[in-house]
Amino acid sequence: MKKSYKHLINWFCMALCIIALVGCSTNKDGQSNSENKDTSAKTATLAFPWSPSGLDPHSGDSWEIMRSGTAETLIKLNEDLTPGPWLAKSWKQVNDTTWLFQLQENVTFHNGKALDAAAVMNSLQRAIDKNQGTKNLLKIRAMEVVSENELKIETTEINAALISNLANPGTIIVDVESLDNEVSYPAFTGAYAIKEFNLDESLIVKQYEGYWGEKTKLDEVTIKFIPDGITRLMALQSGDVDGATDISVDNIEVLEKGDRFDVLTAKSLRTHMVMYNMESPLFKQLAVRKAVDALIPRQEIVDSVMKGKGTSAVGPFSPVVPFGQVNKEQEELSIEQLMQQDGWRKNTDAMWEKDGTVFEATFLTFPQRPELTVMAEVIQSKLLEQGMKVNIRQVENIDDALVNEEWDLAMYSMLTAHTGSPYFFLEIFYKSNSSSNMNHFASQKVDSMINELHQITDTEKSTELAIQIQEEIEKAVPHSYVVYPDTVFAVNKELEGFKALPIEYYYNNANINRTY
CATH class of the missing domain: 3.40.190.10 (Periplasmic binding protein-like II)
Structure with missing residues (x-):
């Protein structure tokens, strides 16, 4: 009986010690575990x-x-x-x-x-x-x-x-x-x-x-x-x-099958585009930029990559805003005529070649917007059909890569009218001295027009000038505007x-x- 009594006393003391230790345990902020957890x-x-x-x-x-x-x-x-x-x-x-x-x-x-x-x-x-x-x-x-x-x-x-x-x-x-x-x-x-x-x-x-x-x-x-x-x-x-932002359109159908999630979409002010490095030996010449621009299958990308959740792009700004109402002129010359203007000739393998070097470009993309990589693959395929080899390279930080790495063209995505006006995007992407002008576009005429735009208070006149600026920029084809994507989010109900x-x-x- 004494052994049993001592045994119970020992267990009781041990239990008290455990309770005391648990009660004294704290997290790194000095709060007790029981205090820290607010159910x-x-x-x-x-x-x-x-x-x-x-x-x-x-x-x-x-x-x-x-x-x-x-x-x-x-x-x-x-x-x-x-x-x-x-x-x-x-x-x-x-x-x-x-x-x-x-x-x-x-x-x-x-x-x-x-x-x-x-x-x-x-x-x-x-x-x-x-x-x-x-x-x-x-x-x-x-x-x-x-x-x-x-x-x-x-x-x-x-x-x-x-x-x-x-x-x-x-x-x-x-x-x-x-x-x-x-x-x-x-x-x-x-x-x-x-x-x-x-x-x-x-x-x-x-x-x-x-x-x-x-x-x-x-x-x-x-x-x-x-x-x-x-x-x-x-x-x-x-x-x-x-909840998650920037859901790939490929995943919409999967999420909508069950009853757990709501898929939220809206017309956005974003533009998915291709940037040309205007200091790249391949894209210094306007004719080559025009050729690639003409080969981009915009409507096919809207239908197949975006699953209809977007609109073919003709300029930097979505038609949601009044200064996005621009018309894109059709290129009159054929791909062959454009490439030959810059001295390119088709070799026996049907690839474009110049001075003994085959056309081969580095095409950057990034994972945060997965649809851009798929677009790059579609564009890569179209260019290869026409004799241009493009190697896609995915980078983690596209802005750093554009500044610090060698590249010829790159997928990019920008909220181009994020203040409800055209000033911001035109200022940072097309002003010659802008640090965000990452493809090295330069035009004194465009600089002057943007400066003038800042001083126009009349809405109709500023809209008219903003459209004229876009038309002037388009003459140089520094970018190929591909699609105005819808915003796609998904949340638990x-x-x-x-x-x-x-x-x-x-x-x-x-x-x-x-x-x-």
Whole structure:
């Protein structure tokens, strides 16, 4: 009996020790495990293809930060692409080059600091200093704090697109001092605040309780960065994520077969295109660019690759916008005549050859938009039929590859009217001195026309000039515009409020909710 009693005492003591150890265990934030787990929290997980390299809002990662729901700009674009109030609740034009902005009241950054005119001015100044593209878009000469919630902006010249350009993610408002704090994340003003960032893996955001506007319906959202389209689809099907952007059109039928998912589509402002390296020995000559452009089977790509979810492209801008109403002139010369203009001749193998060298080009593509690789394969096949050999090479980061690697032509995709106006795309892709002019197009006439466009405030006249600029650019064929794709997202039916919109900034927002 004593042995049995001692045995029970030993087991009882051991149990107490285990309970004590469990009760004392903590996570890296010093919270107990029981405290750390909130079973009542409403959460969701989304899959995006692009991973930011950091959280600096005035770098090339500004779009990804905006899409996370953590950051805001002075202006927000409505669904019809008209500019509306956001951090700026109103504005007025004082004269041709001066604007007065009235800021929202009772707005705080995620670190609790109040947003005022001085903070906005400091953030915009940093955006201008850090990014030449932002500087070119805003054309700000000076800023002045008029009062706590009033900011005056003076431009170097008439900038008709200033208001819409202030919706550009490159103008995100941030507490500048928070960017220098190595132990915390940047302090933005959005409905969500950053909780955790894991490079190339995920960004976790949580509800910001001090938000000035409508509170989020979810407590936390995890955004997973999954560049491969098939992997995004598998994550959705397995339940690892609740929603995914940029779904391949090939996967629509698979998702629509069951009753678990909603497939969301919308006409987009995006253009899929082929870029020509105008410094490449193969594509320096206009005749060769014209030949390749004429061989691209646009309607076949819309029908077979896009499954009808898109429209054949004739210029950089979708016909959704008025300045996208351009006509493409048909090439009068045959492929043979064009190639022979540049000294190419067919050899005995029916391949084009010049100075003893067979036509062989490097064609870049990338995995984040899987349909582009399929398009490249279709174009590759058409060119081979005509005696041009093209080698497709997929790269992880297309922008880096275009700058740092050797290439002849490349698939590219761009939201060309993301501020609801033609200025941004024309400015960064076709101005001779733009760092984003990656295929080295240069035209003094186009430069001059773009400069003039910035100063036209009359909408009809600016639309007319924007079309003329496109016609002038098309004479040089720096790009082949292939298709205006529809935006395709997919979500678990438990997820509400996630929309596919023409504009691609506002993916994660306060209206997203999860039903159980």
